[in-house]
Amino acid sequence: MSTNPLISPWQTPFQTPPFDLIKTEHYEPAFRHALEVARQEIQAITNQPEAATFNNTVAALDRSGELLGHISDIFFNLLVCNTSKELQELAQKIQPELTAFYNEITLNEKLFMRINEVYEHRECLNEEERMLMEKSYRNFIRHGAKLNADEKQQYNQLTMRLSQLTLQFSDNVLAATHAFTKHITDEQLLSGLPQSARDIAATKAKAKGLDGWLFDLTMPSYQAIMKYADDRELRKEFFMHYSSRCFHDAHDNSALVYEIASLRKQIAKLLGFNDYASYVLTERMAKDKDHVYELLHTLETPSREAAEKEMQAMVDFARHLGFKGDFERWDMSYYAEKQKESLFNFNEEELKVYFPLDKVISGVFGLAHQLYDLDFVETKEIPVYQKDVKTFFVHRKDQIIAVLYLDFFPRENKKGGAWMTSFREQHKTNEGENIIPLVSLVMNFTPPTADKPSLLTFNELTTFMHEFGHALHGMLSEVTYTSLSGTSVPRDFVELPSQINENWASDIHFLQSFAQHYQTNETIPEALIKKVKEMENFQAGYLSCRQLSFGFLDMCWHDEAEVNPDLEVLEQEAMKVVDFFPRPKGCCTSTAFTHIFSGGYAAGYYGYKWAEVLDADAFSLFQETGIFNKDTANKFLDCILCRGGSREAMRMFVDFRGREPKVEALLKRSGLCAVGTPSY
Numbered sequence: 001m002s003t004n005p006l007i008s009p010w011q012t013p014f015q016t017p018p019f020d021l022i023k024t025e026h027y028e029p030a031f032r033h034a035l036e037v038a039r040q041e042i043q044a045i046t047n048q049p050e051a052a053t054f055n056n057t058v059a060a061l062d063r064s065g066e067l068l069g070h071i072s073d074i075f076f077n078l079l080v081c082n083t084s085k086e087l088q089e090l091a092q093k094i095q096p097e098l099t100a101f102y103n104e105i106t107l108n109e110k111l112f113m114r115i116n117e118v119y120e121h122r123e124c125l126n127e128e129e130r131m132l133m134e135k136s137y138r139n140f141i142r143h144g145a146k147l148n149a150d151e152k153q154q155y156n157q158l159t160m161r162l163s164q165l166t167l168q169f170s171d172n173v174l175a176a177t178h179a180f181t182k183h184i185t186d187e188q189l190l191s192g193l194p195q196s197a198r199d200i201a202a203t204k205a206k207a208k209g210l211d212g213w214l215f216d217l218t219m220p221s222y223q224a225i226m227k228y229a230d231d232r233e234l235r236k237e238f239f240m241h242y243s244s245r246c247f248h249d250a251h252d253n254s255a256l257v258y259e260i261a262s263l264r265k266q267i268a269k270l271l272g273f274n275d276y277a278s279y280v281l282t283e284r285m286a287k288d289k290d291h292v293y294e295l296l297h298t299l300e301t302p303s304r305e306a307a308e309k310e311m312q313a314m315v316d317f318a319r320h321l322g323f324k325g326d327f328e329r330w331d332m333s334y335y336a337e338k339q340k341e342s343l344f345n346f347n348e349e350e351l352k353v354y355f356p357l358d359k360v361i362s363g364v365f366g367l368a369h370q371l372y373d374l375d376f377v378e379t380k381e382i383p384v385y386q387k388d389v390k391t392f393f394v395h396r397k398d399q400i401i402a403v404l405y406l407d408f409f410p411r412e413n414k415k416g417g418a419w420m421t422s423f424r425e426q427h428k429t430n431e432g433e434n435i436i437p438l439v440s441l442v443m444n445f446t447p448p449t450a451d452k453p454s455l456l457t458f459n460e461l462t463t464f465m466h467e468f469g470h471a472l473h474g475m476l477s478e479v480t481y482t483s484l485s486g487t488s489v490p491r492d493f494v495e496l497p498s499q500i501n502e503n504w505a506s507d508i509h510f511l512q513s514f515a516q517h518y519q520t521n522e523t524i525p526e527a528l529i530k531k532v533k534e535m536e537n538f539q540a541g542y543l544s545c546r547q548l549s550f551g552f553l554d555m556c557w558h559d560e561a562e563v564n565p566d567l568e569v570l571e572q573e574a575m576k577v578v579d580f581f582p583r584p585k586g587c588c589t590s591t592a593f594t595h596i597f598s599g600g601y602a603a604g605y606y607g608y609k610w611a612e613v614l615d616a617d618a619f620s621l622f623q624e625t626g627i628f629n630k631d632t633a634n635k636f637l638d639c640i641l642c643r644g645g646s647r648e649a650m651r652m653f654v655d656f657r658g659r660e661p662k663v664e665a666l667l668k669r670s671g672l673c674a675v676g677t678p679s680y
């Protein structure tokens with residue numbers, strides 16, 4: 001055991017994970033050992049002779065299981081960003097044991113009695129202690145502490161099964177995403193595709209020992225086909241493969257989604273709630289379903305009205321280009337792109353040349369310096385799990401406050417999308433020592449080719465800004481307890497720091513601070529930035545409808561009503577806000593909807609829109625005072641970014657904005673109040 005690097009003390013800078021030493025076979029014995037250690041810690045808290053106090057029970061519980069936490073953080077992060085068959089198999093084996101362990105804690109009567117005792121005297125606690133106390137108390141109840149013996153057993157069974165199924169769900173999505181590739185040798189089929197997309201596909205083919213071009217369903221590859229391929233059949237083929245992942249194929253999730261939803265409902269009912277959404281929402285800013293539906297419906301009408309005009313204009317434009325027949329979903333990105341080019345005399349490729357990845361990184365870092373006094377120093381001292389992961393020491397006022405990992409490009413062993421995560425969260429030890437966070441951003445951006453660096457699209461730049469906003473939340477955290485650290489806030493509040501950071505992306509001063517042509521170093525021209533600005537709300541109504549449709553679909557799975565046993569009918573109904581063109585038969589969103597079936601967004605997808613209301617409203621204060629205004633940035637840092645979950649979300653917002661959030665700023669920003677028909 002002593003040679004297992006997961007368990008031995010880490011001799012690395014800031015005790016970062018020793019990725020260079022960790023091998024797959026180390027995980028299982030390390031988990032077993034860490035589980036045993038964690039069990040002993042829980043026993044010690046439960047059986048101590050002293051009367052329960054906040055520190056010896058509630059805080060002690062927050063500090064327990066540290067080793068298990070470290071190992072889990074490494075394992076579950078790598079499971080999605082650098083996975084293997086072996087890791088996936090081990091996850092299936094370990095996950096039930098972890099669920100059983102966490103159930104043991106919340107179903108431990110003696111421990112709950114101690115928690116309860118401190119809870120009853122909570123008025124003497126300070127604000128952060130009280131937040132931890134209440135979170136911990138509710139966590140026990142929400143995980144079965146008040147159930148009788150029979151019910152506890154049922155709870156155990158249901159949650160164990162659920163944790164297994166959600167894992168299986170995401171394994172299936174990853175497998176299905178990589179199951180389809182298209183090898184093209186006839187250059188004519190590539191008509192319309194920009195050189196950059198061809199180069200990437202050629203590099204991919206070469207890596208597999210093939211001639212020609214290889215395309216797949218990872219985002220940069222898939223989007224290039226959907227936006228640019230003149231060959232309509234090719235677009236249809238990709239669209240159908242992408243949109244029918246895990247739907248009656250070799251990696252079928254169509255039965256799993258029903259079982260997962262049903263298990264969640266049973267758990268909610270056991271705990272005294274009508275449905276899973278009600279169970280989840282008591283912990284959110286939204287509080288209940290009424291508030292969620294109120295938001296979705298408030299945005300539905302203006303979004304739909306705008307989107308109808310946008311879609312009509314797009315189809316008219318396609319006809320004007322000679323398109324005949326029925327407009328289908330695989331025509332949308334293609335003609336939207338063409339229309340955008342015509343309306344704004346703009347072509348994405350023209351912009352990309354100003355966004356070489358290294359310049360973009362310095363721009364994103366530079367903004368964090370300007371607003372929050374952060375400095376980033378790249379280091380090679382920190383072990384990484386994959387050779388192209390970059391690592392940085394993050395400095396603030398002469399102190400290193402975090403380590404940042406950046407993992408940019410798609411790989412076959414990486415889940416699609418972009419996300420922020422951490423290998424350790426900021427907290428303070430019992431002795432008051434500050435432990436710095438290890439924050440990681442995982443993305444799937446346009447990779448470099450033999451003769452070109454990675455050149456980002458504007459959308460990728462915005463995604464980077466978004467994830468970086470989450471990273472700021474994690475890195476700037478200044479709390480005491482791990483359970484309240486950084487992004488440990490209600491799910492519908494967590495997107496505020498990320499989404500607000502996107503607002504700077506189209507600002508001229510920001511763009512001119514870093515965006516330079518990758519060959520000539522020429523700074524991005526003002527005229528081009530003007531176009532970016534003008535285009536910001538292009539099809540904003542449609543995009544809003546799309547987000548709302550995911551929100552409705554999520555609520556449909558987790559609300560009290562019986563779900564329709566026909567998946568396609570269910571989705572047709574739930575997602576009708578976005579049905580501008582017929583749904584092709586055989587498509588399914590739910591079966592690959594990892595956010596809600598394997599991520600933490602069940603009954604929480606509306607949170608993106610919720611947080612958009614917050615971020616637009618919060619950003620309007622920056623606009624009133626100047627978006628680089630240091631006082632406003634300091635206020636945002638002080639009221640929100642450094643607080644983690646140590647205060648109530650609404651209080652943090654009001655502290656910053658001076659009042660409760662209003663929806664107007666969002667409607668104004670996305671141009672949904674007064675939408676005219678675009679002309680070309």
Ligand SMILES: [Zn+2]
Pocket residue numbers: 466470495498
């Ligand atoms: Zn986010």
